[in-house]
Amino acid sequence: MPWNREQIAARAAQELKDGFYVNLGIGIPTLVANMIPEGVSIQLHSENGMLGMGPFPYAGEEDADLINAGKETVTKIPTTSFFDSAMSFGMMRGGHIDISILGGLQVSEKGDLANWTIPGKMVKGMGGAMDLVAGVPRIVVVMEHEAKGQSRIVNECTLPLTGRQVVDLIITDLAVFEVDPARTPSLKLIELAPGVSAGEVREKTDAAYVEALN
Amino acid sequence: MTNKVYRDSASALTGLLRDGMTIISGGFGICGIPDSLLAAIEDSGVRDLTIVTNNPGLDGMGVGRLVNSRQVRKLIASYAGENATFAKQYLAGEVELEYCPQGSLVERIRAGGSGIPAFYTPTGVGTQVAEGKETRLFDGREYLLERGIFGDLAVIHAWKGDSEGNLVYRMTARNFNPVMATAAKVTVAEVEHLVEPGEIDPDHIITPGIFVKRMVQVPDPYKHIEKRTVRQRA
Numbered sequence: 001m002p003w004n005r006e007q008i009a010a011r012a013a014q015e016l017k018d019g020f021y022v023n024l025g026i027g028i029p030t031l032v033a034n035m036i037p038e039g040v041s042i043q044l045h046s047e048n049g050m051l052g053m054g055p056f057p058y059a060g061e062e063d064a065d066l067i068n069a070g071k072e073t074v075t076k077i078p079t080t081s082f083f084d085s086a087m088s089f090g091m092m093r094g095g096h097i098d099i100s101i102l103g104g105l106q107v108s109e110k111g112d113l114a115n116w117t118i119p120g121k122m123v124k125g126m127g128g129a130m131d132l133v134a135g136v137p138r139i140v141v142v143m144e145h146e147a148k149g150q151s152r153i154v155n156e157c158t159l160p161l162t163g164r165q166v167v168d169l170i171i172t173d174l175a176v177f178e179v180d181p182a183r184t185p186s187l188k189l190i191e192l193a194p195g196v197s198a199g200e201v202r203e204k205t206d207a208a209y210v211e212a213l214n
Numbered sequence: 215m216t217n218k219v220y221r222d223s224a225s226a227l228t229g230l231l232r233d234g235m236t237i238i239s240g241g242f243g244i245c246g247i248p249d250s251l252l253a254a255i256e257d258s259g260v261r262d263l264t265i266v267t268n269n270p271g272l273d274g275m276g277v278g279r280l281v282n283s284r285q286v287r288k289l290i291a292s293y294a295g296e297n298a299t300f301a302k303q304y305l306a307g308e309v310e311l312e313y314c315p316q317g318s319l320v321e322r323i324r325a326g327g328s329g330i331p332a333f334y335t336p337t338g339v340g341t342q343v344a345e346g347k348e349t350r351l352f353d354g355r356e357y358l359l360e361r362g363i364f365g366d367l368a369v370i371h372a373w374k375g376d377s378e379g380n381l382v383y384r385m386t387a388r389n390f391n392p393v394m395a396t397a398a399k400v401t402v403a404e405v406e407h408l409v410e411p412g413e414i415d416p417d418h419i420i421t422p423g424i425f426v427k428r429m430v431q432v433p434d435p436y437k438h439i440e441k442r443t444v445r446q447r448a
Contacts, residue, residue, distance in 0.1 A: 064437035089317030131317030164340030
């Protein structure tokens with residue numbers, strides 16, 4: 001059985017280490033906040049100007065002045081600090097955030113990421129994604145392996161890029177890949193979802209990769 | 215002492231608005247937006263505006279007001295989702311959109327307000343954001359040159375201000391506001407609470423009054439929540 005969204009998030013949560021400052025993207029990455037491993041204490045960064053983000057508020061305690069980057073109501077906790085957007089992005093660009101877990105539309109064999117637009121179809125924008133991938137030392141992308149039967153792990157991205165050679169780890173519903181642009185091919189299959197075969201991943205992955213399964 | 219405090223948003227903007235101008239507007243989504251000042255800009259009928267803001271609010275809210283009334287000619291923003299009217303106008307070619315990564319956007323504004331005409335950043339290298347921009351290697355890594363932004367007018371929202379224009383903000387409603395306060399010929403601030411100088415501890419002031427030319431009190435503004443997310447009590 002491939003991993004479901006929660007299981008993808010749980011696998012991503014294993015990348016978090018005690019003491020990390022962590023930025024989570026919107027979608028599956030948001031679920032990671034509920035799956036922090038026991039004994040691991042992290043601070044969540046929200047790019048609209050908050051570090052130390054608490055859970056959703058109880059009904060009736062929502063505050064319009066307290067939201068996350070997905071514009072959802074959240075809460076503060078004892079470690080919380082607030083700051084302006086320039087400082088918030090200084091934290092990212094300056095390499096002070098340890099890890100970011102983001103959604104993806106396509107990842108290339110070299111670790112290029114496309115996750116901000118589908119030209120002509122989607123009017124959204126990159127928001128803070130380009131700054132995150134430019135500045136955060138470890139980038140984990142979580143996404144469905146395929147979209148409408150098309151592999152999302154490709155030799156070259158066809159969608160507009162968010163960043164070039166920025167992805168370090170890809171976690172899909174089928175498998176986990178490491179990316180090291182210094183190698184050729186850069187992708188290494190290191191883990192399969194339970195019950196998923198290496199053959200199935202091979203069949204559903206356009207990009208070249210090496211297998212290094214334990 | 216110069217009086218910075220005006221009786222309402224329309225009078226606080228008197229003489230400042232003209233067609234084709236660049237307005238920098240605070241807020242993230244509809245959190246911390248200067249909605250009363252934006253409503254006054256809407257009412258003024260000023261046109262062909264270039265608006266610099268993180269994202270154009272919601273349909274008819276925040277900068278979305280000026281989108282609905284077709285007063286916006288160009289938007290410089292990091293994100294334009296969540297506003298169907300803007301999306302429709304953009305896809306029909308009726309409004310110009312310059313996408314700028316959020317961190318580059320706020321840094322361009324910070325630079326503009328601090329007398330820095332341009333700066334190198336790693337953000338956007340190798341993407342369409344880099345098209346037409348100068349690049350340079352520092353320590354073996356490629357960076358691209360981004361220009362500072364300085365507006366004709368900045369409109370911002372603060373939680374509390376004294377009549378000198380010293381401002382403090384509340385939680386994530388701070389966002390772009392303190393940075394934008396520095397980056398225009400004239401900055402007009404709306405504040406929820408207006409107090410006398412001395413009532414705010416100088417150690418707690420986020421925006422010094424030098425940046426704020428005019429202000430207006432908007433007591434108890436209506437604050438819409440874009441996405442109400444809650445948890446159940448155990």
